[in-house]
Amino acid sequence: MRKYELMTIFPLEEEKSKVGLETLRADLASFGAEIEKEEVFGDRDLTYEVKKQKRGHFVLFTLKLNPAKIIELDGKFKFNNNLLKYLFVLIESKNV
Template identity: 80%
Template sequence: MRKYELMTIYPLEDEKYKAGLDTLRADLAKFGVEIEKEEPFGDRDLTYEVKKQKRGRFLLLTIKSNPAKIADLDAQFKFNTNLLKYLFVLVEEKKA
């Protein structure tokens, strides 16, 4: 299992945010991904319009996953209509 940071952006509407987050958590659980930490970044302006949205609600998740599952998660997240954007970043472990 490797550690990743997953930055997600949702619409500002509370019901869409909660629905998108619930779907995301269910997808992560389905693929055996462990959520270590959730860190809200608040509402921010988007650099460019995404799905007709100019602002979004940002959430950073620290997760542990099998590297082979990341491509499957990427494909699954495309079906989450309440998720505007997302990005996986591999967290490099420090060498002693």
């Protein structure tokens, strides 16, 4: 298992954001991801419109996940209509 950061953007509407977040958590759990930290960044302007939205609700996850599951999760996230954008970033371990 490797450590990743997952930045997510949800719509501003509270109901859509809540449903999108619950669906995302359930998807992560079903693929064996261990959520270590969840940090809410709040509502922010988007650089460009995404699905006709100019603002979004940002949430950052720190998680452990099998690298082979990233592609499967990517496919699953595409069907989450309440998730505007997401990005996985691998956290490199420093061996000093």
